[in-house]
Amino acid sequence: MEKKVIKKDALAGIVKKLAGQMPVYAPVQDQDNVLFKILEQGMEPMLDFGNTRNAPKNCFFPQAETMLKYFRTERGRELAGVVEGAPEAVLFGVRPCDARSFILLDYVFDDPKYKDTYYMERRRKTAIVTLACVHPPSTTCFCTSVGGHPMSSEGADIVLADLGDRYLAESLTDKGAAILKKFGDLANADDAALAKKKELSEKSEKEIKSIIPGNDIKPWLDANFDNPFWDTIHKSCLACGTCTYLCPTCHCFDITDEVKRDGGRRIRSWDSCMSWLFTQETSGHNPRTSQKERWRQRLLHKFRYFVDNYHAIACVGCGRCVQYCPVNIDIRKIVTDISKL
Numbered sequence: 186m187e188k189k190v191i192k193k194d195a196l197a198g199i200v201k202k203l204a205g206q207m208p209v210y211a212p213v214q215d216q217d218n219v220l221f222k223i224l225e226q227g228m229e230p231m232l233d234f235g236n237t238r239n240a241p242k243n244c245f246f247p248q249a250e251t252m253l254k255y256f257r258t259e260r261g262r263e264l265a266g267v268v269e270g271a272p273e274a275v276l277f278g279v280r281p282c283d284a285r286s287f288i289l290l291d292y293v294f295d296d297p298k299y300k301d302t303y304y305m306e307r308r309r310k311t312a313i314v315t316l317a318c319v320h321p322p323s324t325t326c327f328c329t330s331v332g333g334h335p336m337s338s339e340g341a342d343i344v345l346a347d348l349g350d351r352y353l354a355e356s357l358t359d360k361g362a363a364i365l366k367k368f369g370d371l372a373n374a375d376d377a378a379l380a381k382k383k384e385l386s387e388k389s390e391k392e393i394k395s396i397i398p399g400n401d402i403k404p405w406l407d408a409n410f411d412n413p414f415w416d417t418i419h420k421s422c423l424a425c426g427t428c429t430y431l432c433p434t435c436h437c438f439d440i441t442d443e444v445k446r447d448g449g450r451r452i453r454s455w456d457s458c459m460s461w462l463f464t465q466e467t468s469g470h471n472p473r474t475s476q477k478e479r480w481r482q483r484l485l486h487k488f489r490y491f492v493d494n495y496h497a498i499a500c501v502g503c504g505r506c507v508q509y510c511p512v513n514i515d516i517r518k519i520v521t522d523i524s525k526l
């Protein structure tokens with residue numbers, strides 16, 4: 186695939202020009218936050234930022250979406266607007282941990298037995314352009330402990346690496362190559378650019394200081410469903426759901442029907458295992474009535490069940506849940522504590 190270089194001051198203009206041709210999701214400043222949004226005229230894509238507050242998963246798996254509509258006719262109830270076609274789009278400025286989250290989400294939404302047409306339609310049509318973390322942005326980053334790397338290309342169609350005076354742009358897929366052509370006439374990367382990237386890659390890995398034994402705790406989780414340890418982690422939890430809503434790999438959803446007199450719509454919306462209603466059954470029975478059980482489920486889903494099902498930990502080490510939990514519950518500490526039991 187292609188390897189090009191882009192002048193440092195040219196990239197923002199290239200992204201804005203692209204946004205005039207197709208939908209481009211990019212990190213933008215929104216008051217105190219950096220958020221992924223569709224780039225509209227007058228908006229500046231951020232190129233120098235830590236990570237976005239929201240994970241980019243909502244580009245393919247929106248917080249709420251209409252799955253289908255139905256309405257009453259003389260012949261009975263009919264369906265309309267089941268899956269609308271998604272446009273070709275670009276998701277720009279994704280950090281490598283978040284790009285990797287799409288590989289994990291694909292296991293769920295592109296399962297051979299259950300294809301999620303809503304997610305897949307957007308996923309197939311969208312090229313992912315990552316911004317490698319030449320300097321890992323936060324002390325809470327721990328991607329290397331859960332299978333990632335700050336300059337990984339996993340999940341990317343194009344990888345951009347800031348070499349200091351210019352960007353190295355590498356296309357990795359046909360979808361990426363097609364988008365890189367739209368970037369305009371770029372010079373080919375020279376050996377110095379490739380060598381610089383290699384050097385930065387080695388340095389960036391060493392800059393990750395937060396290391397957790399993510400791969401070591403599965404045997405303990407397999408054997409300790411009723412261990413008293415589970416009584417120790419949830420006590421300050423407010424059940425606010427922030428950790429799950431900001432997590433790039435959390436993917437639980439709820440489906441509800443909004444019914445009006447002559448029709449209605451079926452809506453899918455994000456759900457959270459932190460909520461007490463999460464597993465409430467229609468009968469009223471709830472198998473997880475306490476926050477202890479819900480926190481145990483969160484850990485087991487990420488570090489045990491997902492590993493059993495897909496041979497990967499359902500955490501990419503982005504650190505959002507650590508940064509934004511209002512009561513400082515730290516998944517890194519929980520995993521480390523378990524590894525010492």
Ligand code: SF4
Binds near residue numbers: 422424426509510
């Ligand atoms: S963000 Fe913190 S307080 Fe909120 S549900 Fe998660 S662990 Fe509990």
Ligand code: SF4
Binds near residue numbers: 432506
């Ligand atoms: S569990 Fe926390 S650190 Fe891991 S991917 Fe989710 S938000 Fe990021």
